[in-house]
Amino acid sequence: MMRILYMLFLGGGFSLMVANGFFGREFFGKRRRADLPPSVRQTPGAYRTFLHNNGFHGGK
Amino acid sequence: MSILASCPSCGAALSFRPGTMVAVCAYCKALAARKDRDTALLGKVADLVDTGSPLGLGASGTYTGRSFTLAGRVQLKHPLGGVWDEWYLALDDGRWGWLAEAQGRFYLTFTQDPHGTLPSAGSLQAGGLADLGPAGLWTVGEISEATLHSAEGEIPWAVEPGATYRFADLSGRNGAFATLDYSEEPPLFFLGREIPLADLRIQGGTRKPPKVGAQGLNCPKCGGALALHAPDQTQRVGCPSCGSLLSAENGKLAFLKSLKQPHQEVVIPLGTEGVLQGEKVICIGQLRRSCTVEGTAYPWTEYLLLDSQHGFKWLVESDGHWSLAVALPPGEVPQALDGQKNIHALGGNWRRFQDVEAVVEGVWGEFYWMVEQGERVQVAEFVAPPRSLTRERQKHKGVGEEVNWSLSTYLDPEAVWTAFKLKDAPSAPRGIASFQPNPHKATLAKSALWIVGALGLLLILVMVESATHRNVELFRKRLDLYDLAPGLRQEAAEAVRKGIPLRRPNPPSAPSTAEVQEPVYFSGPIEIKDGRRNLAVTLSAPVNNAWIGLEGALVSETTGVAELFLLESSFYHGVDGGESWAEGGQTSTVFLSAVPPGSYVLRLAPQWDGKFPPVGVLDVQLRQGVMRWLYPGLALLAILVVPLILVFQVAAFEGRRWQESMYGTAATASGDDE
Numbered sequence: 001m002m003r004i005l006y007m008l009f010l011g012g013g014f015s016l017m018v019a020n021g022f023f024g025r026e027f028f029g030k031r032r033r034a035d036l037p038p039s040v041r042q043t044p045g046a047y048r049t050f051l052h053n054n055g056f057h058g059g060k
Numbered sequence: 061m062s063i064l065a066s067c068p069s070c071g072a073a074l075s076f077r078p079g080t081m082v083a084v085c086a087y088c089k090a091l092a093a094r095k096d097r098d099t100a101l102l103g104k105v106a107d108l109v110d111t112g113s114p115l116g117l118g119a120s121g122t123y124t125g126r127s128f129t130l131a132g133r134v135q136l137k138h139p140l141g142g143v144w145d146e147w148y149l150a151l152d153d154g155r156w157g158w159l160a161e162a163q164g165r166f167y168l169t170f171t172q173d174p175h176g177t178l179p180s181a182g183s184l185q186a187g188g189l190a191d192l193g194p195a196g197l198w199t200v201g202e203i204s205e206a207t208l209h210s211a212e213g214e215i216p217w218a219v220e221p222g223a224t225y226r227f228a229d230l231s232g233r234n235g236a237f238a239t240l241d242y243s244e245e246p247p248l249f250f251l252g253r254e255i256p257l258a259d260l261r262i263q264g265g266t267r268k269p270p271k272v273g274a275q276g277l278n279c280p281k282c283g284g285a286l287a288l289h290a291p292d293q294t295q296r297v298g299c300p301s302c303g304s305l306l307s308a309e310n311g312k313l314a315f316l317k318s319l320k321q322p323h324q325e326v327v328i329p330l331g332t333e334g335v336l337q338g339e340k341v342i343c344i345g346q347l348r349r350s351c352t353v354e355g356t357a358y359p360w361t362e363y364l365l366l367d368s369q370h371g372f373k374w375l376v377e378s379d380g381h382w383s384l385a386v387a388l389p390p391g392e393v394p395q396a397l398d399g400q401k402n403i404h405a406l407g408g409n410w411r412r413f414q415d416v417e418a419v420v421e422g423v424w425g426e427f428y429w430m431v432e433q434g435e436r437v438q439v440a441e442f443v444a445p446p447r448s449l450t451r452e453r454q455k456h457k458g459v460g461e462e463v464n465w466s467l468s469t470y471l472d473p474e475a476v477w478t479a480f481k482l483k484d485a486p487s488a489p490r491g492i493a494s495f496q497p498n499p500h501k502a503t504l505a506k507s508a509l510w511i512v513g514a515l516g517l518l519l520i521l522v523m524v525e526s527a528t529h530r531n532v533e534l535f536r537k538r539l540d541l542y543d544l545a546p547g548l549r550q551e552a553a554e555a556v557r558k559g560i561p562l563r564r565p566n567p568p569s570a571p572s573t574a575e576v577q578e579p580v581y582f583s584g585p586i587e588i589k590d591g592r593r594n595l596a597v598t599l600s601a602p603v604n605n606a607w608i609g610l611e612g613a614l615v616s617e618t619t620g621v622a623e624l625f626l627l628e629s630s631f632y633h634g635v636d637g638g639e640s641w642a643e644g645g646q647t648s649t650v651f652l653s654a655v656p657p658g659s660y661v662l663r664l665a666p667q668w669d670g671k672f673p674p675v676g677v678l679d680v681q682l683r684q685g686v687m688r689w690l691y692p693g694l695a696l697l698a699i700l701v702v703p704l705i706l707v708f709q710v711a712a713f714e715g716r717r718w719q720e721s722m723y724g725t726a727a728t729a730s731g732d733d734e
Contacts, residue, residue, distance in 0.1 A: 002503060006702040010514055013698025017518075017691040021525040024594040024654025028690070031625040031652055036615060 068092050068101040077131065079156050080214040084132070091211065091221060103221035105210045109135055109143045110311070112292025113161055114257065117213045119265025123168070126151045130159075130265060132213030136206035136225070139456040141295045141430030143209055148216055156216040158239075158250055159260075163293065163428060164371050167237045168260075169252030178249060181242045184228050187453055187463035189395050190240070195251065198230035198238055201390040204460030226459075231391030254389065274331075279304060280315045287331060288426050289344045290366050296431045298345075298423035300330060305423060305433070319433050321422045322348055327377060327482065328363050330425045334480035336384065341365040341373065343480075347431070348422030351439070353414075353722075364427065372428065375476065376468065380489035381496060382476050385450070385468040393449060393465050396440060401723055403442055403449075406467070410442035410449050413494045414722045418452070441494060446470035448495035470495055492717045500709040507703060514699040522692050528685070529593070535586050535682035541666055541673045544579030552672055583662035585617065586682065588655060593685035595652040599678060601629035603646055606674035609667040614652065614682075617659045625650045629678070651688060 019025040040046045062077040069090035074083040076094050082102065083092050091102035119130045131150040135143045149157035149168075160167045176193035181203060184190055190198045207224045226242040234253075241248040274287040284301030288294050288308065297306040297313060303321045306313045324346065328334075332343045345364030350357045360378035367373060374385040393405045401412045420435040438453040448468045455461045470493065473486035489496075542549040588595075599610045607630035614623040627650050633642035662682060668674055718724030 002702060002706070003507075006507065006510065009698040009701055010510075013695035014514075014517070014521075017521060017695040020594065020688060020691040021521060021529075022592065024592050026594055026651045026653045026688075029625070029650050029652075030627075031623060031650055033653075034622050034624055036613075036620045036622045038620060 063094075065092070065094070065099045068099050069104070074099065075214065077150055077214060078154055079150070079216045080131070081218050082211070082215040084211045084213060084215070086212065089210075091219060093218065102219075105208070105221055108210045108212060109309070110292060111135070111143060111145055111161075112290075113145050115145070115147055115159075115161070115262060116265025119262050121149075121260040121262035123149070123151070123157065123260055126153055126155075128152065128157065130213075130262070132211065132215045134211040134215060134219055135209040137209045138206065139204055139458060139460060142293070142428065148214065150214070150216075158252075160239075164369060166255050166257050166260075167252060168255045169237060169239060169250035172249045172251045174246070174249045178240060178247050181226055181228060181240075181247075184240075186461040187390070187395065187451065190228065190230055192230075192238070192249070195238070195249075196232070198232050198236075199390040199393070199395060200463070201229045201231045202460070202462035203228040204456055204462060205458075231389045233391055235389065236391060237389075275311065277311075277313050279306065280313050281306075281318070286313070289331075289342055290426065290428065293428040294426040295429050296423070296427045298425060298427075298431075300424045307430075308426065319423065321424070322359075324348055324361070324422055324424065326424075327361070328375070328476075328480055332480050336365070336373075336375075336476075336479040340368045341479075343375075343425075345425035345427050346422070347420060347424075347427075349418050349420055351416035351418050353416060359421065364425065374466070374468075375471075378493065379491055380473065380487045381493035382471040382473050382486075383448070383468040383493075383495070384471055385466045388449070388465040388467045390463055390465050393451070396442070396451060405442075405449060408444050410444045412723045413441045413443045413448070415440045443495040445495045446497035468495065470497055492713065492720070494717065494721070496717070498710055498713045498717075500706050500713055504703065504706040504710060507706065511699060511703055515696075518692060518695050518699065521695075525687055525692075529687040530685045531687070532590075532593075532684045533681065534588065534595075534684055535583060535662060535680070537581070537583065537664075537680050538677055539581055539664065539666065539680060540677050541579055542676060544581055544666070548579070548672070555672070579666055581664040581666075583664075585659045586614075586662060587658075588660055588684065589657050590654075590684060591657045592654055594654055594688070595623075596649050596683045596686040597625060597627060597652065598647060598649040598681045598683070599627040599629055600647045600681075601675045601678035603629045603631045603674050605632050605634070607631075607644070607668070608674055608678060610678070610680065611665040611667060612650075612680075613663040614655065615661050615663060616655065617661055619656075619658075621655075623652045623655060625652060651686065 016027065036050065040050045062075045065074045065076060066072065067074050067085040067088060067090055070085060070088040072085050072087045074085060074092055076083055081094060084105065085092060089104045091105060092099040093102050115130060117130055117133065121128055128149040128151040131148050133145050133147045135145055137143050144160065144162040147159040147161065149159055151157060155170065158169045174192070178192065179190050184200050184203050186200050186203055188200050190200050192198060205224045205226050208219055208222060211219055228240040230238040230240065232238070236253050239250040241250065274289045275291040277286045277288060278284065279286055279299040279301060281304040282299060282302035284299060286297060286299065291311050294308040297308050298319065299306060303319045305316045305319050307316050326346065328343045330343055330346065334341055342365065343363050344366045347362040347364065348359060349362060350359040360376060363375040365373040365375055376383045376385055394403055396403050403410050416439050418437050418439045420431060420433055423431055423433060440451045442449045446469060450466050450468060452464045453461065473489065477486050542552070595614070597612060601608050607628055609626065609628040612625045612627065627648050629646050629648055630644040631646050632644055633640065664680055666673065666678065
């Protein structure tokens with residue numbers, strides 16, 4: 001039981017490290033990924049509205 | 061060359077070799093002392109007891125290159141019962157050796173001239189040390205009296221029928237053995253060691269053939285069948301049928317008394333044979349003992365085992381825990397003073413666990429000493445799991461006392477069941493035994509290789525990461541907030557004219573409801589070539605009791621996929637109740653996952669509370685391939701978390717073990733309180 005638990009911990013810890021160190025993956029922090037439609041990209045003022053509507057609320 | 065003489069009693073021929081002081085007539089058992097011209101009758105001795113000795117009068121052998129003859133022996137009675145043999149070796153160089161035989165062990169000693177004064181009998185204590193000057197310090201194993209029972213052949217000292225002799229047996233390291241004989245003044249000093257019989261290469265002699273198998277007898281009280289497996293050494297028999305205690309001398313049983321035996325749950329019946337740790341053994345006795353601590357009785361059962369070499373071992377069961385105990389020469393263990401918490405013996409450190417008085421409650425089967433119900437011994441136990449050292453100090457009736465050390469090794473109950481082919485399954489052990497091995501320690505030891513391997517792998521990964529993470533700067537910009545929002549500069553100028561301060565720090569708990577400004581900055585194309593390295597965006601702003609945020613997006617010009625992030629510089633400080641405090645910082649970093657190679661645009665939208673920004677400028681930096689210690693830290697935590705759990709379990713197990721000890725932490729604390 002303890003060995004399985006240890007394997008899980010080791011697997012998890014090293015997976016996180018390898019994913020970050022060798023594949024550039026990040027798992028913590030205030031960030032998210034979104035697809036911006038061309039209409040938004042072509043209209044600078046539309047960014048804020050788009051982001052706000054997609055749940056990306058800035059401010060303290 | 062021997063001198064021939066005649067027996068003063070019957071006239072039979074007697075032989076006196078150099079050094080012989082008394083000769084025993086083989087016909088009439090008369091003791092004849094050698095005088096100048098003739099022999100003098102000292103008396104007569106009883107018949108010899110059949111002790112099952114493998115030696116016989118007239119046998120020859122060699123010792124350190126000198127040949128010898130077994131010229132005589134005496135049989136001495138011990139105060140606790142039993143008779144032991146002392147053989148006399150006449151060496152071809154004229155010396156005499158004393159070969160004592162007890163419970164299958166042999167001790168060869170020679171007389172020595174003591175350098176200095178030997179300690180008096182009254183100054184010695186069993187278990188204590190005897191200072192023999194240049195001969196060193198010795199452990200007193202026993203101090204007692206022996207009574208002459210019988211003799212044969214030629215004796216190199218002046219024996220007397222029925223005489224008692226005070227002696228002290230001393231034990232040293234590596235089998236060293238010595239005896240102080242207080243029958244003369246000054247006392248005699250014998251020095252030697254325990255010796256395997258095979259080392260003496262003894263051949264011939266007049267010994268009787270050894271008894272084979274069990275001797276069948278009947279209980280004189282109830283007539284029940286009894287089988288004695290060590291009849292030569294058995295002193296007492298507890299009849300399992302009627303509970304009578306019987307004496308066994310010269311192969312005959314005699315009723316002594318009826319015992320009120322406690323109820324006994326027998327696990328290994330008498331006469332059960334088995335193979336324990338590769339050696340054939342047979343269970344010949346069962347002993348129920350107990351000790352009482354703070355009004356609570358703690359019983360245990362001891363099974364006396366006879367092995368194929370006619371040696372004795374003890375299988376001990378207590379609350380489902382099993383151990384195998386063997387006798388240890390007292391000289392192998394240093395003196396343990398009262399209250400001494402640790403001793404160093406047998407190459408290790410042993411911690412004192414308890415001091416109790418053990419009482420015999422029940423007796424079944426045969427025993428090599430005069431065991432009695434109610435027999436009491438003082439027991440001191442020292443543990444070094446999975447072994448324990450136990451010292452039993454027993455006072456003899458009348459005079460003398462002895463100390464016996466035994467070494468116990470914890471056994472898996474399954475091993476006992478397998479050894480004796482017992483039915484059913486062993487009952488689960490209750491509680492923690494004093495020297496039970498810590499199972500978590502074994503698990504921890506087994507995982508040590510994994511821990512070392514994982515730490516090594518972690519080190520390699522960190523080194524590779526450090527070498528490959530170049531921390532490449534892709535973008536750096538100092539943003540002037542007033543340039544980003546030109547109207548803001550004009551409003552600020554008006555505010556200055558009206559005397560409104562530009563920087564008004566707002567408490568974080570009461571955010572302003574003023575309209576949020578939206579200056580936005582778009583970078584030029586940023587070329588990202590490596591799609592396997594993370595990104596880090598860093599914001600630095602000289603805020604002072606204020607905050608400023610940065611809403612950002614790293615947008616792919618080809619796919620439109622945006623990495624959205626938030627950053628803020630928030631730094632507050634002050635003095636509260638005379639103590640200064642500070643929280644937050646002027647620099648913050650957000651890490652983004654690697655993005656596919658390509659051209660990207662960075663959109664930065666600073667945010668703040670109030671009408672005017674708390675700072676005029678802020679620095680933004682975008683880097684790629686930034687080493688993050690968070691992940692090696694998490695991996696290290698993953699490596700250590702299970703060992704830490706195991707360490708906790710080891711400590712908890714030991715805590716529960718020592719909770720039961722008189723010398724545990726709790727007991728010490730309690731003692732301190734008192």
